[in-house]
Amino acid sequence: MAGVRRGGRPAVISDVARLAGVSPQTVSRVLNERPNVREETRSRVLEAIRQLDYRPNLMARGLVRRQAHTIGVISFDSVLFGPASTLLGIGRAARAAGYGVTIATPESFDRGSIVEAMADLTSHTVAGVITVFASQTAATSALHSLPGGLPAVAVEAAPDDSVPTVRIDQAEGVRVAVEHLLRLGHPTVWHVSGPRERMDAQARIEAWRATLERAGRPAPQVVPGDWSAESGYQAGLELAERQGVTAVFAANDHMALGLLRAFNERGIRVPEDVSVVGFDDIPEAGYLIPPLTTVRPDHEEVGRRSVETLLRLIDGQDDDAGESQDAGVAVPFVVPTLVRRASTAPAP
Missing domain, CATH: 3.40.50.2300 (Response regulator)
Incomplete structure (x- = not known):
């Protein structure tokens, strides 16, 4: 059963956090063997767990806390x-x-x-x-x-x-994607969007447009999609008929996959003629032809x-600032990173 505090009550995660002088989520990170905990902090948490004989036992916790x-x-x-x-x-x-x-x-x-x-x-x-x-x-x-x-x-x-x-952090993910393409010398970046009613899709549209505006580049008309490879394929057929398209940012990798298929059918080489960036870093992204440059949100x-x-x-810990900045109700954005592969190249 779970460890018992002085007074007979089995220890809970907030007891461990209080004794170790950290927040409950830090205790959770240690229990989950997450890497982003300082060694000194990890040692304090483990010592508190030992002192309290804390064990996150489902049945014991449920009986004690009646929840x-x-x-x-x-x-x-x-x-x-x-x-x-x-x-x-x-x-x-x-x-x-x-x-x-x-x-x-x-x-x-x-x-x-x-x-x-x-x-x-x-x-x-x-x-x-x-x-x-x-x-x-x-x-x-x-x-x-x-x-x-x-x-x-x-x-x-x-x-x-x-x-x-x-x-x-949708804006940061889009920014690194679009700026990557602009640094490669592309005059602008076209965008295949997700469904307009979706907040993430709308946020990516706004960030794409804002990044181009900050760079002093024109923002082409958005080509709408619906997250599916089929909609990306149809967008690719449309873009293949347009002049001056050298770079495309797709709002997710499945639509980027459809783009690659459409461009291949139309004899458009990626990345020699058009560079393509996706968003999500699906497991298949590195095995597409060519391997897809994409944004990886965790x-x-x-x-x-x-x-x-x-x-x-x-646990009633919403106002405990603890050790981490994300200890209260406010939670920081999860920041994406750009994964560079072979689907992007300098502008032709």
């Missing part, structure tokens, strides 16, 4: 790489903290379907809820359907600042941070 040890998650686009990877991160972080995960998937984005899915989710005993939506309307419907007082964290979209929200880290943030709310 559910299941996290509820509601997600719509679970087949897409980003949401699927976020769910993977949520599952791993939840298990490391001794929690199970229950997932609800609405039939559609309409409010009725979302409310029904949330009702089904909260009919189970859950300690808190994470919403994985990139639509402001959908996230608002989901979070407003929660029972009062149930802790909640949003991924990407929330109705207001009252709900802690874990986000990818979706699993988004999932992990969403669990850490929710557990702070569950």
Whole structure:
């Protein structure tokens, strides 16, 4: 069973954090063997765990704290790489903290379907809820359907600042992609976007346009897509008919894959004639022809941070600044990086 504090109560993660002088998420990082913890801090946490005989045992914690040890998650686009990877991160972080995960998937984005899915989710005993939506309307419907007082964290979209929200820094990811192409001498960069109703897609459009404007370059008309390889293929056929296209930024890798197919069919060489950059760094990105230059957002880290943030709310630690800047309700963006491969080259 879990370790017992003085007074007979089994130790919980906040006890370990208090004794070690760190935040609960730092304890979680040590338990999860994450690399981003200083060795001196790790030693303090491990010593506190030893002193308290703390063990994140699911049954013991549930009996002592008389609360559910299941996290509820509601997600719509679970087949897409980003949401699927976020769910993977949520599952791993939840298990490391001794929690199970229950997932609800609405039939559609309409409010009725979302409310029904949330009702089904909260009919189970859950300690808190994470919403994985990139639509402001959908996230608002989901979070407003929660029972009062149930802790909640949003991924990407929330109705207001009252709900802690874990986000990818879309603007930074787009900036590094577009500036990479401009440094290669391309006069401008075309953009194949995701669905306009999606916050992440809209954020990427705005960041693409802003980056071009800062560089004093013209922003071509956006070519709309829907995240699918098929929409990227159709966008590629359209761009193949235009003059002066030498660089394209696709809002995700699957659309970039479609672009590569369309350009190949039209005799357009990548990267000799047109450079292509994607977004997501899907596992297949390095095996495309040519290997795809892309932006890598750490979706699993988004999932992990969403669990850490929710557990702070569950444990009543939302106002404990602790050691880390992300200890309170405010959570920093997860910053993407550019992965350079063979699909980009100097402008022809």
